[in-house]
Amino acid sequence: MDWKSAKFDWNHARAFLVTVEEGSLSAAARALGLTQPTLGRQVSALENELGVVLFERVGRGLTLTPNGQDLAEHVRGMGEAASRVSLTASGKSLSIEGTVCISASEVDAAYRLPPIATRLRQLHPGVNLEIVATNAESDLRRREADIAIRNYRPTQPNLIAKKVAVLKGRMFATPAYLHSLGNPQTPKGLNQADFIGFNRSNELIEVMKRFGLTLTQDNFPIISENHLVQWEHVKQGLGIGIMSQDIGNREPLVEMLLPQLAPIVVPVWLVAHRELHTNRRVRFVFDLMAQELATSL
Structure with a gap:
């Protein structure tokens, strides 16, 4: 697409960019102080001016087309350049602001995200986090979250995945309980x-077989899908x-069992x-999460 030869209206481009940033027409309209129909007309006008489709409508959400991705990179550069000029003139620095939604398991949300959030608040206090603590899979394509921590590589199209670490699962119990078993x-x-x-599946029983344990359902008197419970x-x-x-190992109330055994390895x-390429705060x-998880695990 030859952007230079196309008619270009900055107001329409700004409407498009804010829609990309916010993830929906309704959120973008609120951010710009416009009605949703007015914002929708501006985005449609930009598509007509350029002769391309910028968004695919997926249910109630919007997904950038390849042309939309390409344009978003150019428009973002224009917007950041304009912001730098304005901020330099006023003696301020360019900051990253807005909300990022992270989907993580209950354990990750409770134990691994707080140090990351602390670091983020130090670097960019204008970034707000919305944390979805769930062991279910959030649909990133429908914008249920911006970023997800997962223990498997996704196969869905339009998603970007990076393997950042490997965690090691171990058996833990209190010293008193181990004493009751004869240590x-x-x-x-x-x-x-x-x-x-x-x-109540046999999944964990099968895993334990690999480590020399012979367990049955009778070995599991307490069941909970909530990992924190x-x-x-x-x-x-x-x-x-x-x-x-x-x-x-950070919990003083428990100790590791049989450290000589190989750990349960989980990626x-x-x-x-794919909006990751065009949304600066996301x-x-x-990148911060990838760095922190890689060094902490």
Whole structure:
């Protein structure tokens, strides 16, 4: 697309850029103090002026087309250049502001995001975080989140994924509970122990077989899909639980079982919509999270 040869209205371009930044026409309209129909007409006018489709309508959401991605990079550069001129003239520095929504598991949200949020607040206090703590998969294509921490590589199109670390799962329990078992030193010694499970499937039983444990459903008297609830029951001495080594080793109430065994290895991926390339604040938070997770795990 030859942008230079096309008619170009900055007001229309600004409407387009804010829509990209905010993720929806309604949010962009609020940000600009316009009605949604007025903003929609400005975006449509830009598409007509350039002769391209900039957004695909997916349900109630908007997805950038390849042409939209290309244009967003150019318009963002224009907008940032204008901001630098204005800020330089007023003696201020260019800052990153706005909201970034992060989807993470309950454990990641409770234990790994707070240090990242602290660092972010130090660097860019104008960036606000909305944290969705869930073990379910948020749909980034429908803008349920901007960034997600996942333990598998996504296969959906239009998503950007980066493997940032590998976590190591270990067995933990309180010293008092281990004492009640006779402080077992081999996997066989745990076959009569109580474990805190996450469901009634045999998934964890099969995993434990690889480490020499022979368990049945009778070994799981307490079940919870909430990982924080599981961990709290472990900390209260009600059984053995699986937790990432970095988190478990920081908890003074518990200790690691059988450290000679190999850990349960789980990859850590950061995932974002392809808008990551054009949204400055999302890109910054994504890169900061990748750096912090890589050094902490």
